Amino acid sequence: MTKKWARAALSHPAFCGVSRTHLGYLIEELADPWLARCKSALRERRGTARRRAAGAGPKYDLVFTDRLLVTLVHLRTGLPHAALAELYGTALSTVSRAIGEIRPLLAARGFAVPDRPGVRLRTLADVFAYAEAEGIRLRIDGAETQVRRPKANRPGRRAFVSGKKKQNTIKTTTVSDGQGRLLWSGADRPGRMHDQTAMRTEGIAEQFQLRPKVGAEVDEGYRGLATEFPDQVSAPPKKPKDDAPLGDQYAWREMRRRQSSDRICVEHTNAELRQWRPLQRYTGRREDYAETHRAIASLVSDRSARRPTRHEPSTELVLARQTAC
Numbered sequence: 474m475t476k477k478w479a480r481a482a483l484s485h486p487a488f489c490g491v492s493r494t495h496l497g498y499l500i501e502e503l504a505d506p507w508l509a510r511c512k513s514a515l516r517e518r519r520g521t522a523r524r525r526a527a528g529a530g531p532k533y534d535l536v537f538t539d540r541l542l543v544t545l546v547h548l549r550t551g552l553p554h555a556a557l558a559e560l561y562g563t564a565l566s567t568v569s570r571a572i573g574e575i576r577p578l579l580a581a582r583g584f585a586v587p588d589r590p591g592v593r594l595r596t597l598a599d600v601f602a603y604a605e606a607e608g609i610r611l612r613i614d615g616a617e618t619q620v621r622r623p624k625a626n627r628p629g630r631r632a633f634v635s636g637k638k639k640q641n642t643i644k645t646t647t648v649s650d651g652q653g654r655l656l657w658s659g660a661d662r663p664g665r666m667h668d669q670t671a672m673r674t675e676g677i678a679e680q681f682q683l684r685p686k687v688g689a690e691v692d693e694g695y696r697g698l699a700t701e702f703p704d705q706v707s708a709p710p711k712k713p714k715d716d717a718p719l720g721d722q723y724a725w726r727e728m729r730r731r732q733s734s735d736r737i738c739v740e741h742t743n744a745e746l747r748q749w750r751p752l753q754r755y756t757g758r759r760e761d762y763a764e765t766h767r768a769i770a771s772l773v774s775d776r777s778a779r780r781p782t783r784h785e786p787s788t789e790l791v792l793a794r795q796t797a798c
Contacts, residue, residue: 476539479560483542490549490749491772496541498775503578504537510574534563540571544579547572548769551750579768585778587654600648600657601680604687611656611689612649612739615668616746617642619754620762633759635664643755643762646672647746653738654777658746658770661763668694681705690736707732745773 486492491499516522535543543557558568583593586603594600604611622641623630633641642664648657662671672695681687681702688705691698699708710728713721746752749769755762 476535476561479562480539480542483546483560488550489542489545491545491776495775496545500538500541502582503541503575506578507537507540507574510578534567535561535571540575543568544572544575545772548576548579548751548765548772549749551756576764576768579771580764581767582771584655584657584771584774586656587650587652587778587780588782594657597648597657597659597675597677597680601684601687603656604650605684609650611687612651612653612736612742613646613672613689613691613695614736614739614743615644615646615671615692615694616743617644617664618752618762618766620759621756623759629663632663632665638664640664643759644668644671645766646675647739647743649739649742651735651738652780652782653741653745654780655742655745655770655774658766659763661766669697672698678702690732690739692736707735709733742773742777745777746770749773 483489484493484496489496539561543561546552546557547554554568554572555565558565561568583595583599586592586594594603600611603609617635617638619638620633620641620643623633633643635642635644644660644662644664644666645658646660646668647655649655660671660675662674678698678701681698685705688707689698690707693709695706696708699706709732710725713725746769751757751765752769755765757765
């Protein structure tokens with residue numbers, strides 16, 4: 474099997490998870506940062522400037538395009554490094570080194586902004602600034618990914634046991650707009666930590682205080698934020714008691730249905746992230762999960778940002794023009 478055949482097969486969206494047009498954009502965007510990082514690593518390893526002309530020395534077994542492809546395929550399908558090495562007819566260490574070089578570049582890209590090409594959101598403060606400038610009401614939701622169980626007698630072993638999933642997980646938080654387009658995903662914390670605590674450690678309360686015009690729709694896990702910022706954060710209504718009047722119970726169901734309808738789009742965003750195999754069940758080292766998650770989320774945000782913005786029609790009455798007699 475030749476490298477040319479492997480490149481043609483793995484560049485299909487079914488393997489790499491992105492279109493060929495998107496792949497071309499990624500090659501153009503990441504080629505220079507990858508080359509600069511390689512030169513910097515070589516200079517640090519030599520301890521001095523380059524002594525030979527450019528192009529001298531050993532050649533890369535995998536060119537940059539192939540390195541990007543094996544990384545995308547590994548992120549999309551979870552294909553082992555050994556299988557990718559067999560496809561390209563190269564060594565296992567070469568594929569592992571390629572993924573270790575490209576994955577940090579994908580994770581550092583940030584999140585694409587709808588209708589703003591070239592603008593990327595990298596922090597929670599960027600998201601709130603963008604939401605305030607565009608008048609967007611945020612949707613916030615948590616998600617958990619199963620990870621490998623830590624070894625016995627290791628400190629902090631119970632920190633990953635989720636009270637909800639009853640298994641070892643890592644918890645992340647997703648922020649989207651009203652159309653389910655991904656704006657930010659992060660706050661990676663052990664599964665035992667509460668959703669609200671994970672976001673508070675990221676400084677979300679300070680962001681609500683700094684930007685009082687920004688609102689958000691949340692679920693039950695963020696009720697404390699809704700209590701602290703009632704004018705900005707909307708959580709599901711509390712369930713009435715069993716002996717409450719029937720009208721109150723019907724009103725509660727209708728209010729809950731409307732609130733769920735407003736925030737269902739962020740659930741769809743989480744489902745879009747789950748299409749990538751490592752975020753269904755992560756089998757790698759837990760120390761690498763945050764970087765893997767950010768790399769996948771940056772690619773998902775690119776695709777979601779290209780969706781056309783839906784403009785809701787106005788409900789105001791328009792008077793017909795009166796013709797003169």
